[in-house]
Amino acid sequence: MTGEHGRRDAAAGLAEGVALARALPGLEVIGSQIVTLKRPDPGRLFGKGKLARLGETFRAEEIALVLIDGPVSPVQQRNLEREWGVKILDRTGLILEIFSDRARTREGVLQVEMAALSYQRTRLVRAWTHLERQRGGLGFVGGPGETQIEADRRAIDAQLTRLRRQLAKVQKTRALHRAARARVPFPIVALVGYTNAGKSTLFNRLTGARVMAEDMLFATLDPTMRQIELPAAAGAERGMGQRVILSDTVGFISDLPTQLVAAFRATLEEVLEADLIVHLRDISHPQSRQQGEDVAAILADIGVGEDVPRLEVWNKLDLLAAEERAARLTEAARRADTVALSAATGEGLDDLVAAIGARIGEPTRTATLQIPFAEGRKHAWLHARSLVLSEEAGEEGWRLTVRWSDRQAAQFARL
Numbered sequence: 001m002t003g004e005h006g007r008r009d010a011a012a013g014l015a016e017g018v019a020l021a022r023a024l025p026g027l028e029v030i031g032s033q034i035v036t037l038k039r040p041d042p043g044r045l046f047g048k049g050k051l052a053r054l055g056e057t058f059r060a061e062e063i064a065l066v067l068i069d070g071p072v073s074p075v076q077q078r079n080l081e082r083e084w085g086v087k088i089l090d091r092t093g094l095i096l097e098i099f100s101d102r103a104r105t106r107e108g109v110l111q112v113e114m115a116a117l118s119y120q121r122t123r124l125v126r127a128w129t130h131l132e133r134q135r136g137g138l139g140f141v142g143g144p145g146e147t148q149i150e151a152d153r154r155a156i157d158a159q160l161t162r163l164r165r166q167l168a169k170v171q172k173t174r175a176l177h178r179a180a181r182a183r184v185p186f187p188i189v190a191l192v193g194y195t196n197a198g199k200s201t202l203f204n205r206l207t208g209a210r211v212m213a214e215d216m217l218f219a220t221l222d223p224t225m226r227q228i229e230l231p232a233a234a235g236a237e238r239g240m241g242q243r244v245i246l247s248d249t250v251g252f253i254s255d256l257p258t259q260l261v262a263a264f265r266a267t268l269e270e271v272l273e274a275d276l277i278v279h280l281r282d283i284s285h286p287q288s289r290q291q292g293e294d295v296a297a298i299l300a301d302i303g304v305g306e307d308v309p310r311l312e313v314w315n316k317l318d319l320l321a322a323e324e325r326a327a328r329l330t331e332a333a334r335r336a337d338t339v340a341l342s343a344a345t346g347e348g349l350d351d352l353v354a355a356i357g358a359r360i361g362e363p364t365r366t367a368t369l370q371i372p373f374a375e376g377r378k379h380a381w382l383h384a385r386s387l388v389l390s391e392e393a394g395e396e397g398w399r400l401t402v403r404w405s406d407r408q409a410a411q412f413a414r415l
Contacts, residue, residue, distance in 0.1 A: 010034045012287045016254075017069030017091070019196070023098050030061055044083065045076045055084045067094055074123040091255065092119055110167045114160060121156045124149050186227065187360045188245045190271045192299065193280035194291035195251025198315040202280060202343035203248040206353075224248045230357045244360055247274070254294045268302055275407075276359050277310045278352075283328055283340070284319035307410060309359050311337055313352060318342040364403050372397040378415050 011034070018032050035050060044051055045068075058066065065087045072080070072090035080088050089097070096119060099112045191199045207226040225247045249271060271277065277299070281292050292312075314332055317325050317340055332340035339355050341348025366389070371379050379398055382388050387408065390401045404412070 013069060020094055021067050025101060030063060043075060044079045045072060051083060058084050058086055107170045110163055110170060114163050117156050117160050121153060124152055186243045186245050187275035188247060188273055189276045189278060189356060190247045190249060190274035191278050191280060192249055192271060192295060193251060194295055195253050197280045197282045198343045199248055199280050205343055205346060205349060207246055230353060252295045252298045271304060274308060277308055278313055279310055280313045280315050282316050283314035284316040311355055311359060314338060314340040315343050317347060318345050364405050366401060366403050369400045369402060370397060381415060
């Protein structure tokens with residue numbers, strides 16, 4: 001079942017909802033349908049007639065779980081579960097379940113737990129009968145008369161506090177790893193795109209890694225980074241290929257719940273530090289353009305600046321009919337920032353590598369800077385990126401000779 005998807009048509013929204021359901025192991029999708037609502041009922045979402053008809057269908061098919069691809073309030077969820085005798089999951093709940101199943105790194109697991117608890121906390125408004133109980137106390141756990149809902153909320157808050165402390169330790173360790181990488185003067189190339197666009201397949205092609213790559217939404221939930229070497233012809237000095245760090249990231253999706261965007265912001269930190277963003281699009285998907293717009297919107301939301309170079313990659317040429325495939329290849333060839341390929345077959349991969357090399361191999365120049373001792377952050381920023389050729393300390397500050405690109409100079413100017 002699907003709810004509103006804004007500018008996206010209902011059929012496409014339903015197809016994505018079904019794909020989300022199939023991404024969760026153990027679920028068998030019995031059926032799906034679009035239910036039109038003139039005005040959502042605040043208590044039960046659906047009107048009496050539709051409520052009864054849907055209930056008959058669920059009982060006849062012996063349905064145990066109903067997924068509603070949209071927001072469902074705690075009150076609506078409670079009432080629908082009572083009315084139909086099934087478990088209800090809305091879009092946020094389903095995505096949380098998928099994230100919980102897919103997360104692999106310690107940071108990813110902690111972020112999922114925090115997002116799930118935050119979501120659960122918002123649904124403690126008498127969502128279950130036990131929340132209506134009153135319980136006494138001795139005064140040091142909330143006092144006499146504290147309701148079960150208050151006790152549950154306190155327990156969740158305590159758990160969230162504990163998880164935040166654990167996450168802070170994990171992020172500190174990741175920060176040390178990033179600082180170590182920053183001292184290695186290798187540019188970072190981040191693969192981004194709508195979920196199921198083929199990022200992991202392309203990542204595997206370029207790096208030889210064995211990242212999970214399946215025709216499934218959210219197949220990758222934790223960033224994976226590998227060092228690769230571009231061919232010498234792509235633009236490196238002394239006849240050696242230039243080395244870059246390639247990062248595979250979690251797939252983006254439309255209408256991603258706010259708490260999930262916040263929870264996974266750290267997962268996208270590599271994108272914020274990228275020297276080049278490779279935006280992969282499934283060019284065979286009927287909603288490819290809208291998916292590309294969703295990705296651009298999320299990149300803007302997490303603070304990726306317009307100054308970061310971007311390369312658009314049209315993937316899955318192998319799924320297009322011959323005529324459309326030829327048209328896409330011609331269109332991509334006319335665009336300076338686009339490469340068309342098939343990560344599955346390897347077609348067009350050399351063109352992508354050459355395009356990455358052309359954008360990463362930026363011309364550099366030498367400059368002399370005078371930095372006061374009070375501006376230690378700028379001094380540290382230059383050293384962290386291995387841009388300093390020589391340095392002298394004077395009475396009032398440092399005199400440095402640096403070699404950098406125009407883009408790095410612009411980044412420094414914004415500090």
